[in-house]
Amino acid sequence: MSAEQSGTQPILLEQDVVRARQLARTLAQGCGMSLINLTKLVTAVSELARNAVVYGGGGHMDWQVVEKDHRKGLRLTFRDEGPGIPDIKLAMTDGWTSGGGLGLGLTGAKRLVDEFELDTAPGAGTRVTILRWA
Amino acid sequence: MERIPILQIGEFLLVTIQVDMHDQLAMTLQDDLSERISATSAKGVLIDISALDMVDSFIGRMIGTISGVSRIMDTQTVLVGMQPAVAITLVELGLTLPGVRTALNAERGMRLLNNSAAPQ
Numbered sequence: 001m002s003a004e005q006s007g008t009q010p011i012l013l014e015q016d017v018v019r020a021r022q023l024a025r026t027l028a029q030g031c032g033m034s035l036i037n038l039t040k041l042v043t044a045v046s047e048l049a050r051n052a053v054v055y056g057g058g059g060h061m062d063w064q065v066v067e068k069d070h071r072k073g074l075r076l077t078f079r080d081e082g083p084g085i086p087d088i089k090l091a092m093t094d095g096w097t098s099g100g101g102l103g104l105g106l107t108g109a110k111r112l113v114d115e116f117e118l119d120t121a122p123g124a125g126t127r128v129t130i131l132r133w134a
Numbered sequence: 135m136e137r138i139p140i141l142q143i144g145e146f147l148l149v150t151i152q153v154d155m156h157d158q159l160a161m162t163l164q165d166d167l168s169e170r171i172s173a174t175s176a177k178g179v180l181i182d183i184s185a186l187d188m189v190d191s192f193i194g195r196m197i198g199t200i201s202g203v204s205r206i207m208d209t210q211t212v213l214v215g216m217q218p219a220v221a222i223t224l225v226e227l228g229l230t231l232p233g234v235r236t237a238l239n240a241e242r243g244m245r246l247l248n249n250s251a252a253p254q
């Protein structure tokens with residue numbers, strides 16, 4: 001895999017959430033993604049990057065351009081070494097928040113992408129991988 | 135500190151969001167607008183988001199709060215210019231912005247505010 005096909009970006013501060021959105025947008029455009037799919041992906045990125053900053057104490061976004069049957073897509077992993085999520089079922093409930101949010105970040109992001117995987121445990125950090133086809 | 139400008143045009147306040155807002159900037163706008171609504175006793179607030187290519191749950195919550203605060207202070211808020219892709223995404227995200235009035239563009243939004251501010 002060539003250098004332009006994958007990479008990593010730190011998400012430590014609030015401003016990095018904006019940067020993560022902008023990188024995802026540029027990459028999605030490079031995949032020839034439709035405006036609607038791109039908007040969905042960037043919105044999911046915003047939610048997951050913010051979670052990594054707010055709840056995970058900062059982390060990283062790994063990105064990878066994927067291709068299958070001449071169709072491109074973008075796979076992104078948001079990972080942090082924060083406290084992890086004790087109750088996944090609860091966290092994946094629309095409207096549930098442990099902070100002051102709307103509780104739509106995880107569930108909403110899941111609806112906005114083609115694949116969504118949440119891997120977390122108390123004390124073991126959180127890792128969310130999403131994939132959106134162009 | 136970085137701020138989104140709030141313009142006053144007659145009895146109305148106008149905000150045009152043209153930057154990719156980070157969360158603190160959105161919170162500052164929410165506070166600034168609430169303050170200006172009470173300080174000017176504006177009849178209406180028009181928020182133009184036609185330049186926004188994404189609205190996530192944080193910005194959505196800010197819009198809902200501004201609209202709620204303005205209602206309590208007897209002011210109308212109209213959200214104008216939402217891009218179709220943004221609207222579709224918002225619905226899928228699960229955000230329906232209850233109680234938030236919307237209009238297709240700034241002109242229609244102004245008309246809406248003018249009509250609702252007119253004496254009965």
Ligand SMILES: Nc1ncnc2c1ncn2[C@@H]1O[C@H](COP(=O)(O)OP(=O)(O)O)[C@@H](O)[C@H]1O
Nearest residue numbers: 051055056091097098101102103104105106126
């Ligand atoms: N990276 C993370 N690390 C720890 N907890 C998280 C993380 N992401 C989400 N959570 C937990 O899941 C809850 C739901 O997240 P989310 O759906 O984004 O809603 P919100 O951010 O509005 O609370 C959060 O309130 C938080 O308790």
Ligand SMILES: [Mg+2]
Nearest residue numbers: 047051101105
């Ligand atoms: Mg969240």
